[in-house]
Amino acid sequence: MHFNGIQIDRQLITALAERWRKETHCFNFREGEATITLKDVAILTHLPIDGKPVCVSDHPPEDCDGMPGWHHFIHSHLGVKVPVKGCVDATDRMPPLRKHQVSITWLTKYFRNHYESHPLTEESPEDEKERYARVYLIGMIGGVFFSKKASNLLSCGWLRIIFSSWEEMGEYSWASACLAMIYHNLCNASLKAVREVSGAMFIVQFWAWEHMPWLAPAQRPDRDWPIDHPLRGEAYEAR
Numbered sequence: 001m002h003f004n005g006i007q008i009d010r011q012l013i014t015a016l017a018e019r020w021r022k023e024t025h026c027f028n029f030r031e032g033e034a035t036i037t038l039k040d041v042a043i044l045t046h047l048p049i050d051g052k053p054v055c056v057s058d059h060p061p062e063d064c065d066g067m068p069g070w071h072h073f074i075h076s077h078l079g080v081k082v083p084v085k086g087c088v089d090a091t092d093r094m095p096p097l098r099k100h101q102v103s104i105t106w107l108t109k110y111f112r113n114h115y116e117s118h119p120l121t122e123e124s125p126e127d128e129k130e131r132y133a134r135v136y137l138i139g140m141i142g143g144v145f146f147s148k149k150a151s152n153l154l155s156c157g158w159l160r161i162i163f164s165s166w167e168e169m170g171e172y173s174w175a176s177a178c179l180a181m182i183y184h185n186l187c188n189a190s191l192k193a194v195r196e197v198s199g200a201m202f203i204v205q206f207w208a209w210e211h212m213p214w215l216a217p218a219q220r221p222d223r224d225w226p227i228d229h230p231l232r233g234e235a236y237e238a239r
Contacts, residue, residue, distance in 0.1 A: 012208060012215060013201050022187035036207050038179055044206050045145075047174040054177035056157030058100040070097060070156045077163040078131050080110060101153040104142045111135050137162050145174075145200050146181050178203070 019027045026033040042049050060069035067075065071082045074097070082097045096106035111132060120129060141162065142154030161169060181199050189197035209216035 008201055009205055012205060013197060016204060016208060017186055017189040017197055020186045020190040022190055025183050025187075034211065036179065036182060036204065038175055040207050041175045041179045041182075041203060044203050045175065045178065045200075047178060048170065049173060049175045051171050051173040054161070054172050054174065056155060056161065058155055058157045060100065060156070070100065070102070070159075073156075073159060073163075074102065077159075078107075078134065080107070097156075100156045102138075102156055102159070103152055104139055104154050105152045107135060108139055134162055144202075145178050147198050147200075 016027060019029060021028050021033075024033065024035075026035040038049055041047065061073050063069050064072040068084060071084060075081050082102075083095060096103040115132070120132060138154060138158075141158055143152075146158075161172065178200055182203060185197055185199035185201075186204070188194055
């Protein structure tokens, strides 16, 4: 598992999950308890702390133009006509939209193919650039920050936020939502019968590297990142 070139240490995440106590939302170490704070998440990700709570609903919009609600919703914002029934081709195992969940893999593949034939340029229409930006956000939200074990799927409820105005999207407390998701996933992973964990585990790993530096790699990975990379340097300065 990788994030921006950083390999997720599965053994480290497993060891931390085994020491997580869902009653207190803390890691239980020999030296005492410790936990990931909201400030840690804000420093590591630059996500805003203040703002509205992030709440999503899978309740579909009304059907329109002969298309089911979510199919029309995606088509009106991305210009993509999602097949109502069946798979797109033989390589797909399931329809791109089912049970109020959209396939991130299918959506990014569609835009990747479109980009190869119609690459973006400075002269490209603004609405075209915006559609690519929205798809990128779908991948980040569904595949990185709020991913499930089936990271290929994103609940359509997220689309109401992702397709809102840029100003409105910045009014949410994204760091709080991300921390809550981390707590939720660690609580699930701490159960004896669970063998996998999802979500933003790169934050958990960076937090462990900072607070337990003997676990961090000898070669700091951020040295190879661009000077303006949001995690350069600060990934090791959370308190």
